[in-house]
Amino acid sequence: MNRTTLNRRQWITASGAIAAAIGTPQMATAAEPISSRTSPHFKLSLAAYSYRRLLQGDKPQLTLADFIDDCAKMQLDGTELTSYYFPPNVTTDQLLELKRQAFLLGLSISGTAVGNDFGHPAGKEREQQIADVKRWIDNAAVLTAPVIRIFAGHAKKGVPADQSHRLMVEGMQEVCDYAGKLGVFLALENHGGPTATADGLLKLVKDVDSPWFGVNLDTGNFHSDDIYAELEQVAPYALNVQVKVVVSGPDKKKVPTDFARIAKILRDANYRGFAVLEYEENEDPRVECPKYVEILREALA
Template sequence: MHETTLNRRQWIAASGALAAAAWSAPKLAMAAEPIANRTSPHFKLSLAAYSYRKLLQGNKPELTLADFINDCAKMQLDGTELTSYYFPPNVTTEQLLALKHQAFLLGLSVSGTAVGNDFGHPAGEEREKQIAGVKTWIDNAAVLTAPVIRIFAGHDKKGVAADESHRLMVEGMQEVCDYAGTKGVFLALENHGGPTSTAEGLLKLVKDVDSPWFGVNLDTGNFHSDDIYGELAQVAPYALNVQVKVVVSGPDKKKVPTDFARIAKILRDANYRGFVVLEYEEEADPREECPKYIETLREALA
């Protein structure tokens, strides 16, 4: 009996060793290259809470994030993007879990969140504050099970040389990406003016941050060159998240309707797989306009 037991134990140990040897974690792709292994496109629809900003902010907001989540469910969306700006300043875990609970019961994923940050500040209190704020929201995103956070690079500061500004931004993003990886949260750099106002400038930053938890938040309304759609196509292979505006504008800043069919083609050609998030910024009532644009987007991506 003792020999049989021992042999069984030896067999279990040996089996475990073989299984461990046979399995190894998949190699994590680095953000410096287009995202690999996307063999076909797949789109999920979400709405950014930023679309409801006029209703969610102020001393007496008209709506709460819970109301926004309800509206997302009514639009038959797959996700809801809960922008950090509309949470209480010191949001609690209980408050985060309540929204996660609500979203899940309504069949929604928390598709992501977004923070405001600026890593262009030189060493000092303000820079540390910016880094700490992003880390706090990485923790919050992990509680929400939000897979990605939209971040900014920041802005060049007076008296800081361009190469030093680039270094500051890269180092800031590197630090928060290293932390995000420990929480299983992706960080997505948005094309949002300054050094990220062009596809070339954006990708220069992306390629200098060495993290498999880093990529791009592709905002369709934030390039203003003579070749807006060409720049979007350059960046799309790096996209972790896509936010679609309803207008675009070139160097003359004149707004023209977004070509949703062209956006859809760019994403298909890049084999983008993930959330496509409507971010409505125009003046009309978002509760009336967002459902209309969601349907337009749904048709374009079908």
């Protein structure tokens, strides 16, 4: 049977039968909940975005090496090295030095993140967006970062909704095909626009045909009347989880995150992976992040 002649459902069925016959695990697809998870397991990490004011600007106060050191001091399992804080033309040697540092400190590089927009129609801007994501897939492979959180993008003026959806799906499909060849997962974040709701996010996820694709569940990026219900809806698809310290509904009023409820949602979904603290508030992150790491650690214990 030629795989290229199979549609998505036929391939899932066929591969499952083959896996059962030879006694090997079946590879899950992104379009379905990750059913192979039978019990929860949590690892803790911190997103470099939490230190953004310290890592960016003409004269940054800290380097990514300093951030990694802080993650180790917090007794974390991982460190998320957000792409925004690397040199524009980061070299392989620079990536390997950070990988070496993290390993010697007992840290996994839990993932990285890119800023992208696949809502652009055909042209140079779209080509650049896709090229930038592929470049960071290459970098993630060097770092041995298992997952990159990506965005769908935003609809452009004059582009019909169905065409905008198709552009985003096609962009994600292309980069997922590339990422799979290097063993890197891509995780679509709920980040406004078409991913502002659980239904909108999952509509995109289910239209991308790749076993290397899933969701980056950001606990602070749904703003409906029932935020936790939406998080619960998406949690079974999560490859990575970003935990914010506040949530806000339609009125945008910030209230403290219910960490115990987040933990229950993740346990009920049998989530296994990193829970990454992402601190976005205005206080000093070097003071506040250790406090919230301990709150998160206790909730997930």
